[in-house]
Amino acid sequence: MPVRAEVTVAADQRLRHAEPVMGTVFSFDLPAAAAPVLPAVLRWLHWVDATFSTYRADSDVSRFGRGEIRLADCAPELAEVIGECAVLSERSGGYFTDRPGGRFDPSGLVKGWSIEHAATMLTAVGHTSVSVNGAGDMQCAGEPEPGRPWRIGIADPLRPGTLAAVVAGRDFAVATSGTAERGPHIINPHTGRPATELASVTVVGPRVTSADAYATAAFAMGPAARDWVERVDGYEAFAVSPDGTRWQTSGFAAYAAS
């Protein structure tokens, strides 16, 4: 049997945990004192996976998408997610959508929304130094140690293993969409074809639910995303083009790490 080590930790020690869920890995960087709360957060993430998965025929999302059950019969969180999708779709001129392939599929929102909720579950009970990272998109609360902001590297999509930029901040979110590893997989909903005009787009701002959806929309939009994100309140973007040229919105410099 595995031996579970019972250890006493000092208050300033960090707890790091990686959890495979939703087809990817969520990692947590928390105060060690958050250990008693973490299992509930992990259980919630697996519940979200079971409820929102489009890969499970019996999930609420699958059954709702097939018209077998009404929204009122689903977990109430589905209505919340659909509401968020509607807002973000409108703000992005339809470049973000919960019908990316023509069928109901809110997966593009659910991951970011789950990251944000997981972080909130931890901060709501008083933990002020929290980072929740879902496959490279993250919500960061407070600071990792007193006096230091969170420092987040942005992977260079053209030179794997190196960073294109480093951003720093407190109480902020970072999300990146790109083709580097998975190839073209974000469909421009207005053309029905994979978006290829950018290599990656990173969006920073207060909430990862929005940052993640905006990054997806910006990637689908291509170079026009620069002017669009300039008009989005509270969010900034950094992009790498396939030819290696880079651009960023006017407020992005405020996040640039020294």
Place this chain on the structure above:
Amino acid sequence: MRRAVLAFGSTVAGLILLLSFRSHSGTAASAGVSAAPAAPATPAASPSAAGGMAGGGGKSGGTTSGGTASGSKVITGDVINGPYGPSQVAITLSGDKITKVTVLQHTDDGSNSQEIDGNALPKLTAETLTAQNAKIDAVSGASYTSAGYIKSLQSALDKAGA
């Protein structure tokens, strides 16, 4: 609980080690939560072809394993079972700095598998080292194509208290 003999090669030095370890079949639930480094365990076995470095026995449940050689410490991550087979990494620490990430691979019959994730693993290794050197807390847009790799790496970092 089953025992397996694991053969693995270092991506950097071509180091071949053999060690016996206890693997566990669980994925998410059994991984546990590591809050702090526990007392180092004695490596189960550590004959080394190249000499000078010993790998630790990977023990499930979030305890520490490790070996030392000339001031550096090798910490072996948990074996993580994924869709393409088990993944396991070991990190080499010099002080609190990661100097090497070694990909350990094996299949259920104990033989090496070279097909797991192809070139993704070296990229991930490079990213791990880059992140370490840049003193950053996380990477956005990183190529987390191998969940097992990341989870095993994380478990090694947890054990190291890094």
